[in-house]
Amino acid sequence: MLWELFWSFFKIGFISFGGGYAMIPVIEQEVLAHQWMTEAQYAEGVALAGMSPGPIATNSAVYVGYYTAGITGSVFATLGIILPSVIVIVLISAFFYKLHEHKQVKSAFYGLRPIIVALILFAAFRLAITNPVLREFSWDMMIMGLMILASFVGMLRYHMHPLTIILLSGLVGIAIYS
Numbered sequence: 001m002l003w004e005l006f007w008s009f010f011k012i013g014f015i016s017f018g019g020g021y022a023m024i025p026v027i028e029q030e031v032l033a034h035q036w037m038t039e040a041q042y043a044e045g046v047a048l049a050g051m052s053p054g055p056i057a058t059n060s061a062v063y064v065g066y067y068t069a070g071i072t073g074s075v076f077a078t079l080g081i082i083l084p085s086v087i088v089i090v091l092i093s094a095f096f097y098k099l100h101e102h103k104q105v106k107s108a109f110y111g112l113r114p115i116i117v118a119l120i121l122f123a124a125f126r127l128a129i130t131n132p133v134l135r136e137f138s139w140d141m142m143i144m145g146l147m148i149l150a151s152f153v154g155m156l157r158y159h160m161h162p163l164t165i166i167l168l169s170g171l172v173g174i175a176i177y178s
Contacts, residue, residue: 002076009061009080018116020057024123036068043130
């Protein structure tokens with residue numbers, strides 16, 4: 001079990017690009033394939049990982065590892081997800097100044113950008129559909145949609161700090177759902 005956790009998260013950490021949010025659907029596929037959790041349990045874990053300080057992919061690995069094999073599982077999963085980054089950073093740092101100017105390297109990274117956006121949007125979609133409130137049209141769903149829209153407008157148009165948006169959203173949630 002521990003080796004499976006380590007190896008699964010090592011592969012995810014090694015092949016995933018785009019940061020933690022882009023890794024969420026990849027982690028979910030692995031978790032569901034091994035039947036370590038249900039979709040709903042994983043969605044709860046991602047929500048908790050997103051609220052915790054630190055990178056969401058690492059926090060997700062800690063949660064999945066702990067859920068499946070306790071503290072030792074969380075250590076193995078965490079080592080699995082961070083070790084590839086450490087290895088790649090050490091190897092690339094020696095050649096960084098030579099590599100970053102090559103046309104093929106720049107082109108590859110430009111080609112990866114749309115896929116990263118797609119992975120992040122897919123993760124958001126998957127988390128949304130596991131939310132029971134969003135499965136069918138309701139007033140709650142409409143309120144959440146308006147809160148999402150207001151958050152985007154607040155950040156894009158009025159340059160509000162994300163922390164302010166989070167605090168205001170929490171207050172709105174208390175006011176509406178209490």
